[in-house]
Amino acid sequence: MDPTLSLNGDPNIGVFARAFDDVAFVPIDSPEEFKTKIAETLDVDVVETFIQGSSVIGLLLTGNSNGFVASGLIQDSELDILQEYGDVLLLGEEMNAAGNVILANDSFAVVHPDMSSEMRRMVGEFLKVPTIPMSFAGVGTVGMACAITNSGILLPARAAPEEISALESQIPVADFPVGTGSVNMGSNMIGAGLILNNKGYLAGNTTSGFELGRIEDVFGFM
Secondary structure (H helix, E strand, O other): OOOEEOEOOEOOHHHHOEEOOOEEEEEOOOOHHHHHHHHHHHOOEEEEEOEOOEOOHHHHEEEEOOEEEEEOOOOHHHHHHHHOOOOEEEEOOOOOOHHHHEEEOOOOEEEOOOOOHHHHHHHHHHHOOOEEEOOEOOEOOHHHHOEEEOOEEEEEOOOOHHHHHHHHHHOOOOOOOEEEEOEOOOEOOHHHHEEEOOOOEEEEOOOOHHHHHHHHHHHOOO
């Protein structure tokens, strides 16, 4: 199956959807082809919703197997939908775009370097992981600049060697794959062009074969 996808012609699919191991959340009225391909490729239930009344779900939602972290401006009806699938932590007004500023798996979370120590503590305790404040290639919105699963992390191609080394020294998992790459013909906003979980991935439909190969190598997808 072709591992690429767009949403109404937009290759920045990671901006609009967020996948976990059992469920993926997509905008209301997403095309059937979009929902079907996510369901089949990632082996998840697909749930239509908005977050904060918006279709940019990937920017506003993140998490790991311990729960979801979402914008504190979420509507009650949207929160009810998330809570059907897991516990939810709501961020306050400071950096409430959770999917933009938090990159998490089941072992650690990388967060925006300007996130307060109190918010880092709250996020770490909820997700049950240590938090690492960092930026890559000068970009602090790590949730959109990078992508992560329990099998690897993909950083922007422009990430500096010292940034990569600093991250590797703090990852609490031995021999955890750290790679660099891009999506959508050279975009360094990797998370904006990927929807993935521990079982599979989909990239924006302008992603090249070489870029797809890097994704598959880092995360171990065959």
